[in-house]
Amino acid sequence: MSAAKARRGASKTDPPFTRTERILTLLIPGFGFAVRGHHWPAAIGVGLNATAYLAALVFVLSFRPGAAWLCLYASMGLLLFALVESIVSRRLGRRPARGAVAIYGSIALADYGLLAVAAVLFVQNIGVIGVDGDVMSPAMESGDAYLFFRPHDADDLQRDRVIIFELDSDCTVGEPGQMIVARILAVPGDELAIRRGRFRVGEEDGGLASDFGSHGTAVDISTKRRTLTVPAECYFVVQDDRRNGLDSRVLSWARAENVVSAKLLSATRRSPLREVR
Numbered sequence: 001m002s003a004a005k006a007r008r009g010a011s012k013t014d015p016p017f018t019r020t021e022r023i024l025t026l027l028i029p030g031f032g033f034a035v036r037g038h039h040w041p042a043a044i045g046v047g048l049n050a051t052a053y054l055a056a057l058v059f060v061l062s063f064r065p066g067a068a069w070l071c072l073y074a075s076m077g078l079l080l081f082a083l084v085e086s087i088v089s090r091r092l093g094r095r096p097a098r099g100a101v102a103i104y105g106s107i108a109l110a111d112y113g114l115l116a117v118a119a120v121l122f123v124q125n126i127g128v129i130g131v132d133g134d135v136m137s138p139a140m141e142s143g144d145a146y147l148f149f150r151p152h153d154a155d156d157l158q159r160d161r162v163i164i165f166e167l168d169s170d171c172t173v174g175e176p177g178q179m180i181v182a183r184i185l186a187v188p189g190d191e192l193a194i195r196r197g198r199f200r201v202g203e204e205d206g207g208l209a210s211d212f213g214s215h216g217t218a219v220d221i222s223t224k225r226r227t228l229t230v231p232a233e234c235y236f237v238v239q240d241d242r243r244n245g246l247d248s249r250v251l252s253w254a255r256a257e258n259v260v261s262a263k264l265l266s267a268t269r270r271s272p273l274r275e276v277r
Contacts, residue, residue, distance in 0.1 A: 005028045025089070028108045029078055032089030035225035045085065046107060048078045053114045063149035063263050065273040093231075100138040125150050127260075128267065129179065130163060135245035136162070136181055139276055142270045146276065148261035156262035157235060159184055159201075162276050165237070165254040172216035173250045179260060180251060191227040192236055199238075208242035218252035231256070 025032040030045025040233050055071035058064065131140045139162060140146065148164055157163065161184050169176045186192045186201050193199070199206030199221075209221075219236070221228050230236055234253035239245025248254065264276035 007235065024083070024104060024108065025171050028104050028111075029081055029085070031104045031108075032085045036089055038089075038189075041085075044102075045078070045081050046104075048074050048081055049111055052078060053111055054119040057114060057121070060118050060125050063126070063147075065265060065275065066272050092163065097177055129181070129264075135239040135241045136183075137241060139183075139240055140181060140255075140264075144266065144270075147265045147267050149263040149265075150261055152259065152262040155257070157184060157187065157256070157259065159187055161262055162264060163235075163237070163254060163259055164264070166258045166260060168252050168255060168258060170218050171250065171252045172218050173246055174203070180237075180246075181264075182239050182245075182247070182251070182252070182254065184235050185238045185247070186230045188230050188232045188234060188237040190230045190236075192221060192230060193227045207238070209247075210242055210245075215250045218250055219248045221249060235259075 021031070024037070028045075029049045030042035032042075033045070034042035039219055052071050052074035055067045057073060059067035059071060077146050078099055112208045127150065130145050131142055134142045162181065163184060164179055164181050167174050167176050167178045167180060174180065185199060185206050191202050192206075194209045197209055197211075199209045217249070219228075231253070233256040235256075237251065237254045238247040266272060266274040266276065
């Protein structure tokens, strides 16, 4: 009976982890099991690690909330796995595990290389912006932070899409280069007019058109002219609070080259990773 118990657990003759093995156990989920020759639980750690890093890479390339959630859940699983491994692996008996250091060291290099690529792409592709004021409420609330995705193309710039763009030199409110959040009301080729205090985009109602009073005019849509055709590579934008917000009449066109992002996700506890629509 005593011999059977000794075989199930770590025996007194099993050597302790070397310094290299202890370091690799901290760096590589599953290595603590692998170095003892228990490869099935080690594979679970490797799988969780790879899933977290691959999901992170997918997120920084595509900005898909599902990939971010997968990365988060896999990371939580890794923390739990690391806790279990730190307790259990030291109590397991050593089995033949030739090449564990070389194999799992190579896995570590691949995983951390993947993480480094994801980190570089995160800095290049993703930014953070804070909202000051309620001019985009309820889509975006004052004081909240949002992630935005820099890569975009013309297909992303459609009517009703919330975008971030930099003000051009002909704006009459704000400073050139200042980043503004607004919603696209009209796209290139649209016929835009104001009738009875409301925008008209073609034959569709475009909502309230407030009077900006003393502000100068960057884009003239006077009630005297019939229509204004939106130029190529330009977008007419409005902010959701039509009474207190601004639009392209004072902000000027959101020009294609000045658009920073057309995809935003909430970064608040109240609604994490919610797509802004």
